[in-house]
Amino acid sequence: MEYLIKQYPLERGALEIQYIEEFFGEFPRKKTADEITGRLRDREFLILMAEAPLPDDPGLVVPVSFKVVHELRADEREPKLRDLIERLRGHVRFEGRKVLYSWIGGTRRDWRGQGQFRALTEESEAWALTSGFHEVVVKTKNRFYDMRGTLDQLEFDVVKYEPHDSDNRESKVYLSKQLSSDVVRGHRSTRTVVYAH
Numbered sequence: 385m386e387y388l389i390k391q392y393p394l395e396r397g398a399l400e401i402q403y404i405e406e407f408f409g410e411f412p413r414k415k416t417a418d419e420i421t422g423r424l425r426d427r428e429f430l431i432l433m434a435e436a437p438l439p440d441d442p443g444l445v446v447p448v449s450f451k452v453v454h455e456l457r458a459d460e461r462e463p464k465l466r467d468l469i470e471r472l473r474g475h476v477r478f479e480g481r482k483v484l485y486s487w488i489g490g491t492r493r494d495w496r497g498q499g500q501f502r503a504l505t506e507e508s509e510a511w512a513l514t515s516g517f518h519e520v521v522v523k524t525k526n527r528f529y530d531m532r533g534t535l536d537q538l539e540f541d542v543v544k545y546e547p548h549d550s551d552n553r554e555s556k557v558y559l560s561k562q563l564s565s566d567v568v569r570g571h572r573s574t575r576t577v578v579y580a581h
């Protein structure tokens with residue numbers, strides 16, 4: 385199977401992400417287009433979306449999976465990112481290295497388990513290596529079992545576990561993957577990438 389991936393520029397990509405997030409019932413706090421543009425404006429980023437045909441109308445291709453990754457710097461100013469940097473201190477090395485943060489992503493329920501998220505992740509890793517990044521970091525929670533299973537299959541390593549005071553399901557798990565040409569050579573998906581304007 386060949387995966388069809390669209391890479392978006394900032395403004396249009398932010399609107400597309402806001403739109404697709406409406407399809408994900410499980411996230412109580414969806415990201416708005418403003419929030420996305422605000423965070424990505426002054427940094428390297430990649431907004432990817434996978435498209436696939438509707439099973440009962442194969443002529444119609446719809447967005448089914450998305451992923452947003454961005455550069456993470458040791459001297460972040462935005463409070464949420466400063467907080468993240470503090471929590472990663474001692475677990476991820478920033479000095480003299482480029483670190484990528486896998487911020488948001490997901491696959492629409494009906495298209496899960498078909499390799500869409502692997503294809504997006506592999507595309508982001510290939511882009512990241514070409515762009516000089518050394519490592520990809522991601523944060524999740526104990527209770528996000530689908531994502532934890534997926535990150536396991538994608539060979540992310542746990543670098544930190546942060547217990548929640550009262551509910552262990554809410555505990556945070558930080559994972560990371562070192563990028564190398566071997567990682568990219570090991571990719572399995574065949575992808576066509578088009579650039580949306």
Ligand SMILES: CC(C)(COP(=O)(O)OP(=O)(O)OC[C@H]1O[C@@H](n2cnc3c(N)ncnc32)[C@H](O)[C@@H]1OP(=O)(O)O)[C@@H](O)C(=O)NCCC(=O)NCCS
Binds near residue numbers: 498523532535537
């Ligand atoms: C996690 C999620 C993005 C996976 O998307 P997907 O398109 O179904 O993933 P893929 O089909 O590309 O699967 C990639 C790999 O993960 C594995 N995988 C996918 N879902 C899994 C699950 N629930 N449990 C264990 N492994 C899983 C697949 O088997 C595959 O491994 P393989 O390629 O080695 O065979 C999707 O389930 C989702 O959107 N979940 C809700 C979002 C979420 O939990 N967010 C938490 C915020 S961090």
